[in-house]
Amino acid sequence: MLDFDALTHSSGEWLRGIGPESDVVVSSRVRLARNLDRFPFPPQASEAVKGDVEAVLRGPVAEVLPAGSPGYVRIDPLESLQRQFLVERQIISREHSESKGPRGTGIGPQESISLMVNEEDHLRMQVLRSGMALEECWQEISQMDDRLQQQVKFAFNSEFGYLTSCPTNVGTGMRVSVMLHLPALVMTKEIQKVFQSMHKMGLAVRGLYGEGSQAMGDFYQVSNQSTLGRSEPRIIEEVREVIPDILEYERRTRREMVQQNSDKLHDKVSRAIGILRNARTITSEETMHLLSSVRLGINLGLIEGIEIPTINELFIHTQPAHLQMLSRTPLESSDRNAKRASYIRQRLGAGEGDADE
């Protein structure tokens, strides 16, 4: 049984904010899609077949998790609030939360590994690390993949590689992504240029969302689109090689903002921390927006006494299911806004003055 109470009061390794390039790079992720030979893919499978697949994979998945893992958890018997909580936590996908029938997830230590059984494919493995760490993610996921393949046979043919439910994932089944915090490029509207150049290079850029379709705090994910006809190391390289330019672009823009508009910028981040420390009710959208400014302020040395991991954590912990788990009761939207404000005040030390020269 998964200890939701402990999870609610902790956070994943990938939010530590201390990996390489962590002023801009939040996290790195590698995902592999795999399916069992001889079974229909989950979208086409009956409940009984999904039950068989779950029975075949449950043991091997639990076995490849490192020692100290929370372990394998059945998702279908969970309450919807608990499933939503795991989605906010990025342990499971929204699709996994909302689909039907027997399904489960192997959860690794510090939430850095998630092995979803009966998602869109029979198995969706992902490894997540803070900072720029694609190579480490790949090593770890590939080893788990090797160990799983000693026990189960994945659908594969020599022409199309690993066979997946959606042909957009066939071949390596690999999606590599890097999550970036790009507040300066958003503020100066330079971000469109990043979109355009990534698009030209066959990479995808996506914004992250919180509640509903609200933009979540200037976070963007860069990932590969093609999965067939290029090796895993090459896919990693294709994503990795574009990152330094984006980092440099964001940092240069930050420096220019500091040089040209220091007072205005300092005012903006100081107001953001002021509101977060004093508001009595606050929406998810406003929270994301202000946290993004505070994160930028900390990285530029304009705010002292608050750690990046605290801010990273607040992006996750102020989402609806988290607040309701903390309150141990379902909350209406207006009550959530009050609970969110009080939680943020508590985490950021309400009423204390912000950093000043």
Place this chain on the structure above:
Amino acid sequence: MKKCMRCPKPATLHITEIHDAKAQVVHLCETCAQKYLSTVEVGGLLSDPDDEDETADELTAESEALQAEEEEMAVSPVCPSCGISFKQFRSVGRLGCPQCYTAFHDDLIPLLESIHQEVQHVGKCPPETSDSVLRHHEMVRLRNELKAAVEQERYEEAARLRDEIQSIEATAAATDSSESTS
């Protein structure tokens, strides 16, 4: 599936615009998106939290464009293993089972080429799988079928499944002992 809001082509980019705290999603094809991205005010974000949705939509869109053409041909190949037709695949964007890749091979090639620009796998391959792994899959399937048959009082089927399980167990025992002696 979504069509471009500015022309009849399928939409490949889905952009969320935020105006006065209201989100509005704009669906555009590649050409229109290029124009849009070069002129528009920022504040919009590219697409979806779920990384597959966009490409799946794209695929579905592409599929539907081809569908009219196919309706004239009337016959759509069917996967003998899971029973879905190529036409069904085109409307949902998901294949039914691993064997679909063989059943729809020729029809899939142009699709794969447009998605990945490549049609031949390069990269990791599975190790040689031992017979015992395959037997394990098969046994799980058969045991669960047997349980269902017994529960639903389909005794003839249950008897047949029991025989099948016993014969696999016998083969397993035989190969395991020969493997251990060789």
